[in-house]
Amino acid sequence: MAKYSKAMLAGLYKTLYTIRVFENSCIKLYRQGLIRGYFHPYLGQEAIATGVCAALEKDDYITSTHRGHGHCIAWGGDLKKMVAELLGKETGYCSGRGGSMHIADITAGNLGANGIVGGGIPLGLGAALGASIRGERRVAVTFASDGASNNGVFAESLNMAGAWNLPYILVIENNQYAVSTPIEEVTRVSDLYKRGPGYGVESVCVDGNDVLEVYQQAKEAVTLCRRGKGPVLLEAKTYRHMGHHVNDPGAYMPEETLAYYKSKDPVKIGRKYLLEMGKATEEEARDIEKAVEHEMEEAIEFAVTSPEPSLEEFLKEV
């Protein structure tokens, strides 16, 4: 494996840990009744957003999913605006009108989370097409999961991206379930990267729990796209650490499989890389964790004390 600087490993670990703390904190806020509806935690998938976004540059694009908090954080999202959005506050990313599944920051290139499964795929494709027509060196990345891969738009978009050599990376986070439906029950070929060659598209499969493996492959995919050799289909194998959403006990997830994936916890793997490869001390790792926990506390304080949308303006932007 390539060598990574201590600063790089510390940055990756900070992102991994931030996503973990954000999701666990939001589950608490949900249980306190402060977040209404429900949301889909990214717990267990942290290394994918972290590794892929670290391979991108600021003027690239991402499109996300209904399980989108991790993508937004890894893209550099503001925790205060995120928590405020989840709490339906005026200070949120979308003035509290969107909530968990509609966080977007268009000017920053985050083209948004999406409540429509597969909905981010044609948006990412369109962003890549725009970049290609304008002759820019930007790359567009879509995050989607296994369920989305059986939506027709997956096939159409991959084909079109291939035909037009677009700078497009379709990341399939194969967490092996669409709600409670295991991927092997709904397709004969559950190694989803194997679909890419049928469209002449460069395809690769990575261990989605290993942030450096994800980063390395994402970096190669980005390089190909910038050289006009895109698109790339990148499948990252992973597993949720809990049910489909915050209220799903996930009773259909076999205990031994869950235990196996928890033993390959992406946040712990990132910490190990920082200590062993980055030669950071235990104290330095704790300092990162404390800073993240502090930032999260501030974000919660900001969101809780932020105003609700006023009755007069309630329908603004809706």
Ligand SMILES: Cc1ncc(C[n+]2csc(CCOP(=O)(O)OP(=O)(O)O)c2C)c(N)n1
């Ligand atoms: C087009 C569409 N069909 C169905 C749904 C209902 N739905 C919400 S999440 C989900 C499962 C999605 O599975 P997957 O794409 O694997 O994403 P994951 O939940 O694993 O992140 C479904 C069917 C939806 N939101 N949109």
Ligand SMILES: [Mg+2]
């Ligand atoms: Mg899935």
